[in-house]
Amino acid sequence: MAHITTSVEYGIHCLLWLSGSGEVSLSSRDLAELQGISPSFLAKIFPKLEKAGIVAASEGVRGGYRLAKPASEITFLDVVDAIEGEKPLFECQNIRTRCAVFDGDAPDWVCEGICGVHGVMLLAEKAMRDVLAKKSLADVGTAFMRKAPQSFGTDVGTWIDDRVKGRKPGRTPKNSGPPG
Amino acid sequence: MAHITTSVEYGIHCLLWLSGSGEVSLSSRDLAELQGISPSFLAKIFPKLEKAGIVAASEGVRGGYRLAKPASEITFLDVVDAIEGEKPLFECQNIRTRCAVFDGDAPDWVCEGICGVHGVMLLAEKAMRDVLAKKSLADVGTAFMRKAPQSFGTDVGTWIDDRVKGRKPGRTPKNSGPPG
């Protein structure tokens, strides 16, 4: 896990939407437009979440994604690893073996075990991963919903319904009909 | 602090060499050649360590760097922040404010406080930084020296002496004299 990227922010926020929509599948295009992010970019993130067993995909029209397990069983670490591929926080180049006094032939006592510096980095990474592993989507999803007023849920419902009909409320649809 | 880079590995290993060399200044070129890494690249790292008050520089011939304070008072976090500039682990793009149902005008209840997702990332970052803040150079330096045999220290001493004289032991010097 190198740097927690924007892809992870997109992914987790999408999963929170899915956790609020129950058994109904939402397409990646739905989720992208709902959040004002790039549909084509989001479409590259979801296959990773599916391979990790976090979401289940259904193909064809009216298909989309739903959570493959309860939100309480999906941790932040699961999502980060699924999207970023378990890259380490720190990649040791083993410079300790390159000391000039060895002249290209490092003795055994240098190589045994991992470098102390590397060890500290691994400890730091583990501390970070432990925090991420202890937080589930449900933990933050409920907090988010507590802040939202009742009207928000219904607004979202009507937005999705209108979108299915090819119309967006409050703006002029671009492709509402052929010219002439 | 984004991803802990190779620059940090170089920097910390150099500081460990400095912590072992007492009051004697070592130049960045010495340190680079001693460890088999790029002198020009290392030369870009040290000014950062100096501005952070980790090392003290002396200019002119026979100048170089020494630790500005005891190794036990220099933490890994100090070095990482000095070299990488306190970049966050995660940069929130505030996508929560872009929800389509707000139509570009997010209400107050969305913006209040930080996003729950961001909050988890900050917790993870803090856990990592706490580990780095609790480890000093002295902690890993002593462990390293315990592994090394007695001969290593003297070998290093002679290597440095020979280097000052413009000769490297065990190999044919490239510029030992003009041809003819």
Next chain:
DNA sequence: AAAAACGAGGATAAAACTAGTCCGCGTTAT
């Protein structure tokens, strides 16, 4: 059967970042 809405995946591109090089400047011991 045709069309439309979906996911999967590849090819490509722009921007940002990392690692590394090169050069010129001022400083200082010899």
Next chain:
DNA sequence: ATAACGCGGACTAGTTTTATCCTCGTTTTT
């Protein structure tokens, strides 16, 4: 004066991140 030093900027190459587009196969609707 010279050579060894630190400082700093310009520069390059390679990789990663973010994003777009296009094709393909699948599935529901018409």
